[in-house]
Amino acid sequence: MSGKDIIVALVTPFDQKGNINEKVLKELIEYNIEEGATGFFVGGSSGEGPLLSNDERMLLFELSKKYSQDKMMIANVSSLNTDEAIKLAKYAKNVGYDFVASTAPYFYIHQMKDVANYFIDIMDESGIQMIIYNFPKLSKFTFDLENKHIIKLLNHPKMYGVKHTNYDLYELERFSRINKNLKIFNGYDEIYLSTLSLNVDGAIGSTFNFLSKHFVKISEHYVNGNYEEALHIQNEMNAIMDVLIEVGLIPGIKYALSLYGFDCGKPRRPFKELRAEDKMKVDFILKDYIKEEK
Secondary structure, three states: OOHHHHHHHEOOEOOOOOEEEEHHHHHHHHHHHHHOOOOEEEEOOOOOHHHHOOOHHHHHHHHHHOOOOOOOOOOOOOOHHHHHHHHHHHHHHHHOOOEEEEOOOOOOOHHHHHHHHHHHHHHHHHHOOEEEOOOOOHHOOOOOOOOOOHHHHHHOOOOEEEEEEOOOOHHHHHHHHHOOOOOOEEEHHHHHEEEEEEOOOOOEOOOHHHHHHHHHHHHHHHHOOOOHHHHHHHHHHHHHHHHHHOOOHHHHHHHHHHOOOOOOOOOOOOOOOOOHHHHHHHHHHHHHHHHHHH
C-alpha cells in the first residue's frame, strides 16, 4: 500500500422523484471501498451539495456514514452563513464524522480576518476538526498566506488540513510550510501525480467515484519508484477528465456511473442531462475500462 489517502468526492444519487437514493448510495460506497478508497468527501461540489436543502445535506451525511464502515468521512458544511455551517458541523459530528470541510464563504467580499473567523467559529462552536476546502475558482477567494489572521487560522488546534482544489502548486507547498502538521489533499484529479512530488497526504477526487482504483495504483507506483507507470495511468485519467469537462463534469460523472451499473438519477437543475452525442463521447473514452470491470 502507498500510505496515500484516496478519498472519493461522493456523488449524490437521486431517485426518479429527485430524492436521495439510499440504495444506490450504499452500493456506490461499498463499491469504492472494495476498489481501495480510504474515505469519502460528502456533499461537496461533486455531490451537488450547494443544490441540496439543509435537511437533505444532513440526511446525506447520516446515510453516507451509515455505510462507510471505518473509512475517513468528511462532511462539506460550506455556507454563506456561519450559523448554518455550525449547525451542519454539529450534526456531522453527532452522526460520527471526524472532519468537516468548508470553502471560504462566497458571494460577498470578506476581509481576511472575517474569513479566518468563519472557520474558527465553526471549529470552536462545533468542536470538530476542520479541513479548508481551498477552491478559488468556485469561492472567488484567495487566501493571503502572509496575513496574520490566516496564519493563526492555519495553526488552530482543530485545523486538520487543506483540500487544495487549485492548480497553483506553490500555494499548496506554502500551506504545509505554515503548519507542517497540516494534512494536504490534492483536489484536482488531473494533477494528482504532480502533487505527489510535494508529499501530499492523498487526494479527494470526483472521478474517483468510478476510477478510484486507478488513482490507488498511481500512488503505489509513485511510492515504489515506478514513475513511468504512474505517469501512464495519470495520462489515461486525464484523457477521461478532458471528455468529462467537455460534456459537463457533474452530468458526465453521473452518466459514467450509469455505465458501471449505478443509476444515480438526473443531476439537479440547472444542470442538464447529457445529449446523445455527449454520451457517445463518454462511451468511447470509457469503453476499455468498462470492459475491464465486466
